[in-house]
Amino acid sequence: KGSYTVFLTADHGAAHTPGFLIDNKIPAGNWGSGQVKRDLNVFLEEKYNQKNIVISLSNSQVHFNNTLIQKNKLNEEAIRKDVVNFLKDKPTIAFVADINKIEEAHLPDELKRRVINGYNSKRSGPISFILEPGWYSSAPNATGTTHGSWNAYDAHIPLLWMGWGIKQGSTNRTINMTDIAPTLAGLLHIQMPNGCIGEAINEVYKK
Numbered sequence: 001k002g003s004y005t006v007f008l009t010a011d012h013g014a015a016h017t018p019g020f021l022i023d024n025k026i027p028a029g030n031w032g033s034g035q036v037k038r039d040l041n042v043f044l045e046e047k048y049n050q051k052n053i054v055i056s057l058s059n060s061q062v063h064f065n066n067t068l069i070q071k072n073k074l075n076e077e078a079i080r081k082d083v084v085n086f087l088k089d090k091p092t093i094a095f096v097a098d099i100n101k102i103e104e105a106h107l108p109d110e111l112k113r114r115v116i117n118g119y120n121s122k123r124s125g126p127i128s129f130i131l132e133p134g135w136y137s138s139a140p141n142a143t144g145t146t147h148g149s150w151n152a153y154d155a156h157i158p159l160l161w162m163g164w165g166i167k168q169g170s171t172n173r174t175i176n177m178t179d180i181a182p183t184l185a186g187l188l189h190i191q192m193p194n195g196c197i198g199e200a201i202n203e204v205y206k207k
Contacts, residue, residue, distance in 0.1 A: 012147035028134030061125030
C-alpha cells in the first residue's frame with residue numbers, strides 16, 4: 001500500500017441509441033454504409049466503366065481498389081474529387097474531404113486536426129468523412145450503438161489517477177490519451193517512449 005500508482009480510463013464513451021434519441025425528438029439514426037457504397041460504385045462505374053472502384057467505407061474513410069485503378073490507369077485525383085462531391089450531398093454526412101487537400105477543406109480546425117491525426121498512409125483511405133451528430137455507421141436495424149466518432153458523447157472519457165506520487169484534485173482541462181505515457185515517464189523520472197507525442201499532466205504530480 002502506498003507504493004503503487006494506478007490510472008484508469010477508456011477507449012471511447014457511451015452514446016445513446018438512435019431509437020432513444022429519436023424518441024426524444026433528437027435527429028439520429030443508423031447510417032447504412034453498405035448501401036452508400038453500392039450507390040457510389042454505380043455512380044463511378046457509369047463514369048469510369050469499372051466496377052467496384054470503392055472497396056469499403058470504414059472508420060469514416062473511403063478505401064479504393066488501388067490495384068484496379070492502377071491496372072486500368074484511371075485518374076485517381078478525378079475519382080477522389082467525384083467521391084467528395086458525391087458524399088457531401090448526403091444528408092447524414094456533415095463533412096467530407098480529400099486527405100491530400102485537407103488544409104483546403106471547410107472543416108473546423110479541431111476536426112481537421114483529428115482527421116490528420118487519424119490518418120496513416122499505409123492503412124487509411126484517401127477520403128475522410130464525418131457523420132452528423134447522433135448518426136452511427138451500423139446496420140439499419142441495429143439496436144445498439146458503436147464508437148469512433150469525434151463527438152463529445154464518444155470522445156469525452158474519464159481519466160482517473162490514484163496512488164503513489166499522485167496529488168488529490170481534479171481538472172476539466174482537455175487532456176489526450178497520448179498524455180498518459182509521458183505522465184508516467186515523468187512520475188518515474190525516465191525518458192518518454194520513442195514514439196511519444198503527448199505532454200505530461202502536471203496537475204497529477206505531488207510537489
